Amino acid sequence: MYERFKPDREYTQQQIKDELEIKSNDTFRKNYKKKKGFPKPIHGGKTHPVWDGLALRNYFFKLSNRYA
Helix, strand or coil: CCCCCCCCCEEEHHHHHHHHCCCCHHHHHHHHHCCCCCCCCCECCCCCCEEEHHHHHHHHHHHHHHCC
8 A cells, every 4th residue: 555645635736746755846747646537636825735644544545556
């Protein structure tokens, strides 16, 4: 089972980048955030959106199985 994101936590963009070991905001936006199917933030906002851990876990689990 995919264990990178904990389903009972909420993640900011910086925490997601740290989990995925991404350094740049542009890389995160280009490769993940703009893709169709990427979860929407549960707490919107331009400066500090927050994503649900379960939605992120499901998205990346499906993404990893697609290419396995």
